[in-house]
Amino acid sequence: MAEAHEAVAFAFLVTPEGVDFNVNREAIKAVWYSGARSWRKRFQRFQNSFFRGVYPATPWTLIPVAAGVNAAHHYGYDVTLGVVDKLRGKWIPNQYVACTLVATAGWLAIVFLRRYTLKLLYLYHGWMYEAHRSVTWKTKLWTVLVRLLSGRNPGMFSYQNSIPHLPVPALKETMHRWLRSVRPLLDDTQYKRMETLAGEFERGVGRRFQKYLIMKSWISSNYVTDWWEEFVYLRGRSPLMVNSNFYGLDSILIHPTKVQAARAANIVHAAFLYRRELERETLTPIVIQNMIPLCSNQYVRQFNTTRVPGEETDKLVHYMDSKHVSVYHKGRYYKVFVYHKSHLLKPCELEMQFQSILDDPSLPEKGEEHLGSLTAAERSHWAKARKQFFSDGMNQNSLRAIETAAFHVVLDEDDYEYDPEDHTKLDAFGRAMLHGDGCDRWYDKSFNVIFGKNGRMGLNTEHSWADAPVTAHLWEYCVGEDIHALGYREDGHTNGEPRFVPPKPIRLQWEFLPQCMSMIDESYNVATKLLNNVDLHMYVHRDFGKGFIKTCKISPDAFIQMAFQLAYFKDAGRFCLTYESSMTRLFRDGRTETVRSCTVESTEFVRAMLDESGKYTSQDKARLLWRAGEQHVNMYRDAMTGKGVDRHLFTLYVISKYLNEDSPFLKEVLSEPWRLSTSQTPHGQTDKFDLRTNPNNISAGGGFGPVADDGYGVSYIIAGEDVIFFHISSKKSSPETDSVRFGRRIREAMLSMQELMVAVIKKKAE
Numbered sequence: 001m002a003e004a005h006e007a008v009a010f011a012f013l014v015t016p017e018g019v020d021f022n023v024n025r026e027a028i029k030a031v032w033y034s035g036a037r038s039w040r041k042r043f044q045r046f047q048n049s050f051f052r053g054v055y056p057a058t059p060w061t062l063i064p065v066a067a068g069v070n071a072a073h074h075y076g077y078d079v080t081l082g083v084v085d086k087l088r089g090k091w092i093p094n095q096y097v098a099c100t101l102v103a104t105a106g107w108l109a110i111v112f113l114r115r116y117t118l119k120l121l122y123l124y125h126g127w128m129y130e131a132h133r134s135v136t137w138k139t140k141l142w143t144v145l146v147r148l149l150s151g152r153n154p155g156m157f158s159y160q161n162s163i164p165h166l167p168v169p170a171l172k173e174t175m176h177r178w179l180r181s182v183r184p185l186l187d188d189t190q191y192k193r194m195e196t197l198a199g200e201f202e203r204g205v206g207r208r209f210q211k212y213l214i215m216k217s218w219i220s221s222n223y224v225t226d227w228w229e230e231f232v233y234l235r236g237r238s239p240l241m242v243n244s245n246f247y248g249l250d251s252i253l254i255h256p257t258k259v260q261a262a263r264a265a266n267i268v269h270a271a272f273l274y275r276r277e278l279e280r281e282t283l284t285p286i287v288i289q290n291m292i293p294l295c296s297n298q299y300v301r302q303f304n305t306t307r308v309p310g311e312e313t314d315k316l317v318h319y320m321d322s323k324h325v326s327v328y329h330k331g332r333y334y335k336v337f338v339y340h341k342s343h344l345l346k347p348c349e350l351e352m353q354f355q356s357i358l359d360d361p362s363l364p365e366k367g368e369e370h371l372g373s374l375t376a377a378e379r380s381h382w383a384k385a386r387k388q389f390f391s392d393g394m395n396q397n398s399l400r401a402i403e404t405a406a407f408h409v410v411l412d413e414d415d416y417e418y419d420p421e422d423h424t425k426l427d428a429f430g431r432a433m434l435h436g437d438g439c440d441r442w443y444d445k446s447f448n449v450i451f452g453k454n455g456r457m458g459l460n461t462e463h464s465w466a467d468a469p470v471t472a473h474l475w476e477y478c479v480g481e482d483i484h485a486l487g488y489r490e491d492g493h494t495n496g497e498p499r500f501v502p503p504k505p506i507r508l509q510w511e512f513l514p515q516c517m518s519m520i521d522e523s524y525n526v527a528t529k530l531l532n533n534v535d536l537h538m539y540v541h542r543d544f545g546k547g548f549i550k551t552c553k554i555s556p557d558a559f560i561q562m563a564f565q566l567a568y569f570k571d572a573g574r575f576c577l578t579y580e581s582s583m584t585r586l587f588r589d590g591r592t593e594t595v596r597s598c599t600v601e602s603t604e605f606v607r608a609m610l611d612e613s614g615k616y617t618s619q620d621k622a623r624l625l626w627r628a629g630e631q632h633v634n635m636y637r638d639a640m641t642g643k644g645v646d647r648h649l650f651t652l653y654v655i656s657k658y659l660n661e662d663s664p665f666l667k668e669v670l671s672e673p674w675r676l677s678t679s680q681t682p683h684g685q686t687d688k689f690d691l692r693t694n695p696n697n698i699s700a701g702g703g704f705g706p707v708a709d710d711g712y713g714v715s716y717i718i719a720g721e722d723v724i725f726f727h728i729s730s731k732k733s734s735p736e737t738d739s740v741r742f743g744r745r746i747r748e749a750m751l752s753m754q755e756l757m758v759a760v761i762k763k764k765a766e
Contacts, residue, residue, distance in 0.1 A: 044280060048157070048281045052158055052160065054108075054111050055159070055161070056114055056115065056118065056149065056154075056158075056162065057107075058152075062103070062104060065106070065107045066100045066103040066104065066107075068103075069100075070096055070099040070100065080102045080106075084098045084099055114149050115162050117145075118146070118149050118150065118162040121142060121146050121149070122146075122162065122293075122586070123167075124142050125640075126138060126139055126142070127139045127142065127143070127289075128637050128640070128641065147291065154285055154287075154293070155285070156277075156278060156281040156283040156284070156296050157281055157285075159285060159296070160295065160296065160297065163586075163587065163588045164586075164587055165222065165223075166222050166224060166588070166589075166642050167217070167642050168210070168213055168214050168217050168223060169644075171202055171207065173643070174645055175199075175201070175206075177643075177644075177645045178198065179191075179194070179195060179198055181596040181598075181599065182194060184598060184600050185576070185598065194668075197664060198665060201666070205656070205661060206652065206663075208659075209652045209655040209656060209659075209663075212659075213651055216651075221588045221589045222587060222588055222589035222590060223651060224584075224591070224647045224650070224651055225590070225591055228591060228647070228650070229316075232650075233314075233463060233464035234307075234313050234315065234316070234464055235312070235313045237378055238378065239530055240379075240462065241376035241438065241441070241443050242435055242531060242534055242705035243530075243705055244463045244464070245434075245443055245460055245461060245462055245463060245704075246434075246460075246461055246703065246704040246715075247434045247458060247459060247702045247703060248433070248461070248468075248475055248681075248699065248701070249458050249699060249700040249702055250416075250456050250458055250479075250699070251696065251697050251699055251700070252426070252429075252456075252700045253418075253695075254483070254696045255456070256455070256482065256487075256488055257488045257492040257493075258454045258492055259351075259488075259491075260451050260453055261351045261354035261358055262455070262488060262494045263451055263456075263457060264350070264354045264411065264449075264451045265347040265348070265349075265350035265494050266347045266482045266486045266494060267482055268350055268409060269338075269346070269347045269481075269486065270477065270478040270481035270482055270485075270486065271474065271478055272338055273344075273477075274474055274478065275302075275303050275406065276344070278302065283299075284687070286469075286473070286585075294583070294585035294586065295587065295588055297588070297589050298470045298591070299466070299470055300318070301316060301465040301466065302446060302466065302471075303322070303407060303446065304318060304319040304320070304321065304405075305318045305319070306402075306444050306446065307464060307465075308386075309380075309383035309386055310379070311380050311383045314383075314464075316464060316465055317403070322404055323338060324336055324337045324339075324401070324405055325405050325409050326401060326409065326442065326508075327354070327409045327410075327411065328409070328410045328411070328440060328441075329357050330364065330369075331363075331364030331368055331369030332363075332508075333398065333401075333402065333510075334357055334505040334506060334507055335405070335505065335506040335508060336350075336353050336357075336409070338406070340500070345502055346494075347495070348493075348495065349499070350494075351494045352498060352501075353502055353505050354411065356505060357411060365509075366517070368510050368512075370520050370523075370524040371439065372442055372443070373438050373523040373527045374520060374523045375441075375442055375443040376435075376441070376527040376530075377524075377527050378523075378526065381526075382523065385523075386399075389515070389516040389519075394509050395510055398508035401506075402508070405445070407446060407447050407448070407449060408441075408442045408445040408447070408449070409448070410440060410441060410448055410449070410451065412440070412450060412452050412453060414432065414452055415452055416432060416454065416456040416458070417456070420542075423537065423538065423539070426700075427536055427537050429452075429456070429458070430703060430727060431531075431536050432452075432458070433450060433458035433459065433702070434460070434536060434703065434705065435527075435530075435534065436460075436531075437531075438524060438530070438531050445462060446461070446465055446466075447459055447460065447471060459471060459475060459702070467581075468679065468682075469685070472681060472682055472685060472699075473686065476683065476684075476686045476688060477686050479688070479689075480689045480697070481688060484688065484694075532732075533732050533733050534705060534706075534729060535729065535737070535738065535739045535740075536703070536727070536729045536739060537728045537740045537742075537743050538700070538727050538743075539725075539726040539728060539743035539746060540700075540724075541723065541724040541725070541726065541746070541747065541750060542722065543750065543751060544750075545718065545719070545723050545724050546721050546722075547721035547722060548754065551757075552757040552761070553626070554625065554626060554629040555633050557632075557633075558629035558632040559629065560680075560750075561597045561602075561632055561678070562602055562605060562625060562628055562629060562632070562753070563746060563750050563753060564597065564676060564714065564746070564749075565578070565597065565603070565605070565606050567745035567746045567749040568676050568712075568745070570610070570745050570749070571741065571742055571745045572736065575603055575606075576598065576675035576676050576711070577598060577674055577675060578596065578674070578675075578676040578677075578678065579594050579596070579674040579676070579707070580594070580595040580597045580636075580678045580679065581593075581680075582595045582639035582640055582644070584639070584642060584647075586640060592647075593639040593642075593644035593646065594639065594644060594647070595635050595636050595639045595644075596646075597632060597635075599631055599632065599635070600631075601624070601627050601632075602628045602632070604624050604627075604628070605624040605627075605628045608620060608621045608624050609621055609752065609753075609756075618756055619763075621756055622756060622757060625757075649669055649670065650670065653667075673707075673708040673711065674708055675710060675711030675712070676711055676712055677704075677706075677708070677712070677713045677714070678713075678715070678716070679715045680715075680716055680717065680718070681701040681715060681716070681717040683698060683719070691720055695721075698717075699717065699719070700717070700719070700725045701715060701716065701717030701727060702717075702727065703727025703728075703729060705729050709731055710734045710737060711737065712728060712737060712739070713728070713729040714726060714727065714728050715727040726746055728742050728743050728746075730742070
């Protein structure tokens with residue numbers, strides 16, 4: 001165990017002649033560098049906290065304020081209304097100290113007044129509902145005030161203290177919105193029944209639940225997020241693989257290198273550059289309309305984070321720092337240091353490390369190859385195994401190396417390809433990123449970066465710590481840095497020359513008892529059964545994209561959601577409860593809200609499109625599409641601004657459980673299946689590359705597993721002006737679903753809507 005020997009800084013031996021010290025200079029240097037780096041990071045955190053604490057002002061503005069007060073008082077002008085004289089007479093003999101203290105107090109008062117004024121201004125969302133050409137005077141005044149009070153050069157977390165808390169919607173409004181959302185799904189008798197249940201809830205126990213919820217909103221930064229994280233994610237006992245974790249794919253239209261170790265080196269190096277900017281808070285925060293900041297709190301746990309299983313509930317553990325990544329290859333686990341003597345290793349040095357792992361001829365220990373399946377199967381099963389077999393000794397040390405890693409790297413043995421003529425290759429790529437073979441990912445880590453043998457890459461992300469936009473931000477940064485900054489030599493290897501021989505990867509050691517082997521095998525069987533039931537298909541829509549949709553005077557997202565409604569009705573012969581994810585990061589600690597895309601307006605449009613009686617003209621159908629699109633956009637705005645339905649009902653349900661009072665209404669509402677669950681993947685969150693000049697850099701997006709046993713999960717990314725990627729998942733065990741068939745339905749719906757709008761636009765032009 002050479003690494004253990006090197007870790008000992010000194011040893012001593014007692015002899016008759018005295019105490020003989022044996023000092024290991026390299027170990028002493030390592031300790032020194034580690035300590036120095038730790039203190040630098042502590043100072044950086046203190047500095048960031050201070051600058052963040054006074055934002056939107058800067059500490060330097062205190063200097064002219066203090067100088068002005070001192071100068072005025074020196075020349076006989078008392079701008080402090082006698083406060084300085086009172087302080088001098090009682091506690092502070094020095095005039096200049098008293099003036100400086102009063103100036104500081106006044107400056108802080110202005111800072112906090114400015115901050116809380118901004119927080120109140122950020123609560124105004126009228127700008128979101130107004131057309132660009134018809135902005136009201138109220139919004140214009142609001143815009144001027146926001147720009148006037150906002151600070152300059154914000155850090156990643158500078159806005160956090162100015163972002164408002166999520167307000168609790170009025171119970172009456174939520175009931176009204178909910179009833180409207182289910183109207184197209186129920187017949188008159190069913191609707192009357194639910195209307196009665198909703199009314200009884202609103203007039204009865206709902207009022208009391210609402211009061212408790214309002215009280216919670218007063219004492220918490222967000223009345224939803226902590227319960228959402230706990231009850232939806234951490235208390236879930238089902239496998240993370242497929243059911244919770246989501247995946248992301250490479251830029252499939254480009255292939256910068258086919259050297260696996262080189263691609264891994266560049267991306268890992270870029271990820272640590274991103275982490276450095278995140279820690280120093282120099283990463284640019286996401287701001288809407290160059291004015292309205294989004295909450296950045298989810299970024300805190302992006303690195304050095306793992307989900308630890310418990311028998312009843314899991315917990316997220318975040319470590320303040322990590323200087324290594326964990327690596328999986330051919331059933332073996334390694335610890336790879338990314339820093340040496342406090343310096344981040346260059347890509348060429350990292351490539352040497354990854355290549356040494358690829359060249360390692362050793363075989364996995366018995367049971368090691370399927371070890372990762374423990375993280376893929378039921379959580380309680382993994383918690384028991386962890387407590388019994390991984391709580392001490394060699395297994396504990398090796399597990400800790402994985403859990404304390406910045407993130408997990410997987411060097412796969414398969415090639416991943418994209419062929420426009422063969423969708424099965426891209427489907428296989430997506431399946432590999434979603435679930436692999438059930439044991440070659442560490443699903444507990446905040447994210448896994450996966451590299452194919454031919455240099456393609458992807459991500460698998462644990463969902464409880466954050467949502468997809470945060471991971472997409474990291475992905476864009478890494479790909480931009482990889483292609484446009486770091487680059488590769490002509491032979492596909494990384495640029496640069498090594499400064500030294502980097503630390504060798506450390507092979508993690510395990511010792512598995514027969515009982516442990518049995519639990520690993522059980523988990524592997526569960527994972528294998530689960531992944532074999534996944535039907536995943538990726539449809540690349542190249543007929544048109546955002547460019548054409550914008551000429552139709554409709555939101556691209558609304559257009560696609562209406563296509564989903566049309567496609568699902570043609571596929572299943574009925575409408576269904578439809579979930580679209582919307583973010584609520586306009587509020588402190590905000591995560592997501594549900595947009596219920598199946599509406600009265602969307603069903604009217606679908607019926608008109610499928611009507612063969614000639615009752616509807618093309619203009620009638622287009623008018624119904626515009627109307628349905630406008631309703632969808634307004635619902636999306638409502639969800640973003642805290643006026644959604646589902647998170648409010650969810651928290652009321654949690655209140656009912658704490659009070660041990662069952663509500664027939666809440667129980668029925670929250671048991672409704674989402675047979676069509678959709679989500680749009682964002683892009684354009686960094687300035688690392690311009691998609692207008694580099695359109696092929698766009699990601700193929702990512703996806704997730706099916707939510708309902710007899711439904712579809714559909715993720716999509718509007719990639720530039722001419723391409724849309726759809727990731728469609730379902731279960732093979734369901735006779736009602738088929739992902740490839742639903743992909744064809746989506747294409748049919750998109751083309752029929754295009755044909756409709758082309759005809760209407762052409763007729764209008766004539």
